[in-house]
Amino acid sequence: xxxxxxxxxxxxxxxxxxxxxxxxxxxxxxxxxxxxxxxxxxxxxxxxxxxxxxxxxxxxxxxxxxxxxxxxxxxxxxxxxxxxxxxxxxxxxxxxxxxxxxxxxxxxxxxxxxxxxxxxxxxxxxxxxxxxxxxxxxxxxxxxxxxxxxxxxxxxxxxxxxxxxxxxxxxxxxxxxxxxxxxxxxxxxxxx
Amino acid sequence: xxxxxxxxxxxxxxxxxxxxxxxxxxxxxxxxxxxxxxxxxxxxxxxxxxxxxxxxxxxxxxxxxxxxxxxxxxxxxxxxxxxxxxxxxxxxxxxxxxxxxxxxxxxxxxxxxxxxxxxxxxxxxxxxxxxxxxxxxxxxxxxxxxxxxxxxxxxxxxxxxxxxxxxxxxxxxxxxxxxxxxxxxxxxxxxx
Numbered sequence: 001x002x003x004x005x006x007x008x009x010x011x012x013x014x015x016x017x018x019x020x021x022x023x024x025x026x027x028x029x030x031x032x033x034x035x036x037x038x039x040x041x042x043x044x045x046x047x048x049x050x051x052x053x054x055x056x057x058x059x060x061x062x063x064x065x066x067x068x069x070x071x072x073x074x075x076x077x078x079x080x081x082x083x084x085x086x087x088x089x090x091x092x093x094x095x096x097x098x099x100x101x102x103x104x105x106x107x108x109x110x111x112x113x114x115x116x117x118x119x120x121x122x123x124x125x126x127x128x129x130x131x132x133x134x135x136x137x138x139x140x141x142x143x144x145x146x147x148x149x150x151x152x153x154x155x156x157x158x159x160x161x162x163x164x165x166x167x168x169x170x171x172x173x174x175x176x177x178x179x180x181x182x183x184x185x186x187x188x189x190x191x192x
Numbered sequence: 193x194x195x196x197x198x199x200x201x202x203x204x205x206x207x208x209x210x211x212x213x214x215x216x217x218x219x220x221x222x223x224x225x226x227x228x229x230x231x232x233x234x235x236x237x238x239x240x241x242x243x244x245x246x247x248x249x250x251x252x253x254x255x256x257x258x259x260x261x262x263x264x265x266x267x268x269x270x271x272x273x274x275x276x277x278x279x280x281x282x283x284x285x286x287x288x289x290x291x292x293x294x295x296x297x298x299x300x301x302x303x304x305x306x307x308x309x310x311x312x313x314x315x316x317x318x319x320x321x322x323x324x325x326x327x328x329x330x331x332x333x334x335x336x337x338x339x340x341x342x343x344x345x346x347x348x349x350x351x352x353x354x355x356x357x358x359x360x361x362x363x364x365x366x367x368x369x370x371x372x373x374x375x376x377x378x379x380x381x382x383x384x
Binding site for chain 2 (some may be wrong): 004005006007008009010011012013018059061065066067068070094096097098099100102110112120122126127128129130131132133134136151153154155156
């Protein structure tokens with residue numbers, strides 16, 4: 001039976017900020033420095049300010065089947081060494097759940113992989129609606145000069161598993177190439 | 193296990209048209225004339241052209257738990273008598289499933305109700321992200337002069353039940369009032 005009421009938030013389409021204020025996660029470089037391959041560049045960057053790499057605005061919804069989690073993500077432009085700013089990346093705790101990303105602003109690349117070793121990537125730009133099927137881990141990379149802003153929607157019971165990606169890394173990275181962003185295979189050491 | 197590949201569509205943010213071409217539903221006035229309260233006005237309008245009231249672009253996704261159906265809807269501006277153009281309205285076949293509407297363009301009102309008689313409405317404008325909780329029927333009304341364009345996302349297994357609304361109508365209507373759009377209670381006859 002219906003025990004919830006309809007509600008609404010407002011996304012500022014240019015910045016991705018959601019109002020009224022919702023759960024706001026800020027990931028600074030110091031929080032996620034180990035995800036970048038150039039550890040020296042990360043430490044070097046941290047001798048100055050501690051830049052915000054990305055932010056997530058999460059609208060709270062019951063963590064139940066049939067509900068829909070939704071959020072905006074804002075990845076700020078920048079790089080650590082030759083590697084663009086990116087999210088930590090994660091699987092859903094309940095693997096058999098999809099996610100949709102609708103890009104509102106900016107340019108980026110969505111990296112995806114499965115536990116059995118498949119990889120994929122999609123370019124993001126305003127209006128792209130990317131479908132991350134069940135079982136695919138996902139990480140998003142800002143390859144442009146402006147914030148990369150996108151809306152994410154996923155099943156209420158999906159949950160997050162950041163540990164798997166933190167342990168074994170991602171099979172692909174996005175680096176600054178001579179002709180622009182380049183998706184490259186991760187080097188051997190990290191993939192155990 | 194992962195048996196699907198990631199994929200992407202592109203929404204033209206101004207028109208709501210999705211490319212590459214996907215399932216495209218066109219609802220003309222002749223298809224839905226019985227949803228408007230002024231039957232004479234509907235018949236009168238049909239003596240001329242048969243206007244398109246709304247269109248839906250559906251991205252095909254497996255109808256399974258954990259997947260996410262997604263579509264754009266475009267409600268063209270106009271009215272039948274004093275009642276604005278609107279969608280048929282429906283419950284989800286599996287009632288315990290939510291839906292999210294992200295408005296990209298235009299102005300409108302989202303009408304909602306439950307089988308046990310509760311009603312609600314939300315104003316839509318660009319950037320509004322409306323949450324239709326499980327168990328709430330939903331109908332969308334274009335109250336502006338431009339197309340009302342929005343993205344809908346809902347659980348893969350939700351399904352549609354148009355029959356319940358077709359049989360008993362909606363408890364609220366949106367009509368042109370002296371000071372703009374007005375949400376009014378449906379008159380007795382239709383609610384059996």
